[in-house]
Amino acid sequence: MSNLYSVALAPMIAKLRLHTEVSDDDRDAILALPYILRTIDKRRSLMRNDNSPEYCAIILKGFAFSHKGTRDGLRQIVSFHTPGQMLNIQQLFLKSFDHDIQAMTKCEVAMIPTAALRHLALSRVSITMALVAQAMVESSIYRQWMLNVGRRDARARVAHLLCEFAVRLGDEGIALGHAYYIPMTQQQIGDAVGLTSIHVNRVLRAFIREGVLFKKGSEVRFLQWEKLQDVAGFNSRYLHVGDPVKGVDYSDDAGHQRQ
Numbered sequence: 001m002s003n004l005y006s007v008a009l010a011p012m013i014a015k016l017r018l019h020t021e022v023s024d025d026d027r028d029a030i031l032a033l034p035y036i037l038r039t040i041d042k043r044r045s046l047m048r049n050d051n052s053p054e055y056c057a058i059i060l061k062g063f064a065f066s067h068k069g070t071r072d073g074l075r076q077i078v079s080f081h082t083p084g085q086m087l088n089i090q091q092l093f094l095k096s097f098d099h100d101i102q103a104m105t106k107c108e109v110a111m112i113p114t115a116a117l118r119h120l121a122l123s124r125v126s127i128t129m130a131l132v133a134q135a136m137v138e139s140s141i142y143r144q145w146m147l148n149v150g151r152r153d154a155r156a157r158v159a160h161l162l163c164e165f166a167v168r169l170g171d172e173g174i175a176l177g178h179a180y181y182i183p184m185t186q187q188q189i190g191d192a193v194g195l196t197s198i199h200v201n202r203v204l205r206a207f208i209r210e211g212v213l214f215k216k217g218s219e220v221r222f223l224q225w226e227k228l229q230d231v232a233g234f235n236s237r238y239l240h241v242g243d244p245v246k247g248v249d250y251s252d253d254a255g256h257q258r259q
Contacts, residue, residue, distance in 0.1 A: 008037065008060060009035070011058070011061075012058045013030060013084075015134065016030075016084075018240075018241055020129055020130040020133045020134075022126070022127075029120060029127065033112050036111040037110055040062075040103040040109055042104070043103060046064055046087060047087060047100065049099055049100050053097060054114055055112060055113055056113075057086070057087040057101075057109050057110070057112075058086055058109065059082070059087060059109055060083060060084075061107060061108040062104070062105040062106055063083075063103075063105050063107070064081040064102060065101070065184070065188065067100055067191065069100075076192075077188060077191040078142070078145065079141065079142070080184065088101070089131060089135050089138070090135075092117060092118050140240060141239065143238070144164075154199055154203055155203055156232050157195065158193060158195070158203045158207075159231040159234070160193075160232035160233070161192060162182075162213070162228065163228060163229055164234070164236075165180070165182065166220075167241065169181075179219065179221040179222070181219060181220075182219070186201050187200075212224045212228050
């Protein structure tokens with residue numbers, strides 16, 4: 001196994017290990033998967049609605065977002081993606097793709113043949129569990145986003161998104177403390193929380209004026225983290241970023257891992 005594999009697919013391993021134990025054997029099996037590296041420029045499409053891609057995409061560097069649109073051209077961002085995340089995990093089990101994914105920044109992506117990843121998942125139940133856990137966490141985030149858009153006021157919506165992004169970046173080793181790089185524009189924040197960019201700008205300026213946060217360009221630093229959490233009603237439990245599940249026996253009755 002070359003160092004190229006280890007460097008390229010390491011973010012995927014780190015992401016899976018947030019929620020599930022990944023053994024050294026499983027790690028090596030994942031790192032040995034065939035893949036094609038692609039660089040996607042900012043604002044370019046990564047995957048399109050109604051396509052049936054033959055590859056599962058892993059974002060290695062950069063940030064992306066998933067979105068759906070109405071027939072009159074309105075856009076709703078339904079999720080943000082960070083390094084290590086599989087962008088179309090549903091392709092392992094479903095034939096069609098039902099939303100669009102766009103690069104929020106310049107992205108480096110590993111394209112793994114769906115057939116190869118599906119074969120690995122079916123031959124190693126521990127890897128199946130890791131992928132299912134990631135899909136479940138994404139579902140948990142979707143539920144929280146639905147609550148955010150449907151029942152919180154404007155200040156709480158924006159505050160909750162800022163809190164979520166900070167926790168996701170901090171626990172994934174991308175940012176330190178409460179200062180982090182926010183890659184999304186005010187328009188993209190608005191499309192994620194159901195507000196206009198003008199309304200998002202007002203909320204952010206109010207937080208800055210109140211001394212809750214400091215913002216310079218794309219960098220945000222929290223000055224009153226607890227107050228921002230209180231405004232948002234934020235509890236990170238739905239992100240499931242604590243210790244991964246341990247003590248699960250993936251072996252068969254003979255004491256061997258299922259292959």
